[in-house]
Amino acid sequence: MSRLVILSVLFALAGAASAQAQKAMPAAPVVIESLHEEEVSSSQAFVATVMPRRQAVIGSAVAGRVSEFYFDEGDAVKEGEPIAQILTETINLQIAAAKAELELRKAELAELKNGNRAEEIAQSNAEMMSAKARMDYLIARRNRTTDLYETRRVSSKEEYDEAVSAAEAAIEAYKASEAHHQMMVKGARDEKIAQAQARVNVQEAVVGELEDRLKKYTIRSRFNGYISRKHTDVGSWAEQGADMVDVVELDEVDVTAYVAEHHVPYIPMGATVRVEISAIPDKIFTGTVVAIVPQADVRTRTFPVKVRLTNEMENGVPLLKAGMLARVQLPTGGTKQAILCPKDALVLGAGKASVFVTAPGPDNSLIVQLVPVQLGITSGNKIEILGSISPDSKVVTLGNERLRPGQPIRVLEEKEAAAAPTSTSSSPR
Structure with missing residues (x-):
């Protein structure tokens, strides 16, 4: 038997096995929604950095010996909570x-x-x-x-x-x-x-x-945050005005990107934009443009643009940390036709995005196919997708967590695509 014949037989057997496996998979209950195509602002990704919303270097208002230090680096502190204590025997007398x-x-x-x-x-x-x-x-x-x-x-x-x-x-x-x-x-x-x-x-x-003066012998935090650095410890002598600790607020963070001057006029205040964090590839964040600093770096002619995000906690630790590398998708002028997809339809993994698209299956059934996509500008609760996908496709928005390519589906509800607000006027989600 020739090699070609053997390969043909193997492919036939594999196809039959695939069809048999497809029939064996139960139909998954899902909610689907049609994609939506409309005119949106052109956008561009900018490299950015996650920065704390507030940060402070807390110093000692008096000179003295450090007798207590109640926190270590990385610990959370509350507003007004004591951080360190200076010896108070003399002032008590x-x-x-x-x-x-x-x-x-x-x-x-x-x-x-x-x-x-x-x-x-x-x-x-x-x-x-x-x-x-x-x-x-x-x-x-x-x-x-x-x-x-x-x-x-x-x-x-x-x-x-x-x-x-x-x-x-x-x-x-x-x-x-x-x-x-x-x-x-x-x-x-x-x-x-x-x-x-x-x-x-x-x-x-x-x-x-x-x-x-006695109150100043107790070093306190002025806002809720985290100890990012200790400059001294128990037993050390603290001079008046000397740095004690650095505190950063991470309940909200500012993702700061430096944008070229010819793009800045097209970035509206309050716009909702997409933020990707390199260290967290399986999650997409949505933030709001809160500031365009009106002072450029004279060497690069770029302006700092701040996008504010609400942080999330994971195992008692903030998910977004100061200094993380990010990419911010910002409007940069002009318009284009774009396919908008509900954010709930996205399946993220290994830094890549995909959607489950409905397709005809055997015996007039519906199955799903996993289509890789690239992401563009955010528009309300929808996001631009780019890839081998038709504007009239229907995607799974609920029940897509455990789907497998080729699996039959049972449609519980089919939603019609709603026009999304433009990215220049959308509000934070």
Whole structure:
């Protein structure tokens, strides 16, 4: 038997086996949808980089020894959560001393506001009465001595002068005692109370300043993010203003592409665009143009265009990471006719895209064929596909996860193609 005959027999047997296997496969229930052809903006892929939406280098506001470090690189932190701690023994002593001084100032103020005690006023009144009694006695003595000296001439000049001087001193002592008693009754002057209140306010400010400084001994994150780098660790001396950690926010990321100046006028703000990540070939991301930085690199004449994506979590780790290589499909002017396919119809694997297209099978049945396609511009919930596929084809949009080429299908629902919004006016999905 010749070699050609053997090959013919083998091919016949393989075809029969394939047909038999096709009949053996059960019909898979699916939902299909017609493709849609319309005029869309021309697009071009640009190399881009995944960048965190926000990133910050958090430094130490005070100098001191690092006593605690609560996170390692890669850990997630929440807004306001402590990251590291500086030793606080010295400032705690300063705060304790300042608070004690504040209590003293408050006590002095309270003493002035409360006025003198009743016992103190009674004592002052008794001293005043004693001074008055002595004054009355010395005045009477002066009067007697004056009569003896001036009328009867039996008293000496020295005795007269002494009596007069003692009486005058007693009068002044009584006046002083009376004034002091009146001050005791009235209490402190308003000006004295105001001065004491001012001393309390000053000391409260000192305590507040020290407590605010104490807060700076705890290093905190200002937003939810991830520790991307530690600049120091426990036991190290941190200078004031020294870098402690880098924190990046990855709940949303910005994919930044540098676009030539003649393409920039055709990129609308808010446009929905497709993003491919080289490290994640089995997934297509959709983002929104949020910024076109109006400052070009003068050497390349390219402008940064930022496309914002909502990140996804996988095993507690953000799927998109800062620094990843990406490709962004951006409109670049002009229009063209394009075949638009529902995104749900795409089957991704090994960095390639395919769709299951319906085809006639044996006995008036329907089967599916896997057709490789290339992807173009995104338009709402549809995406441009390029390849060996007809605009009037129908593709599987639900139930395509476990289909195999040539497998029979049972159509549960057939959707008509709906016109997709243009890429220049579409909103984020």
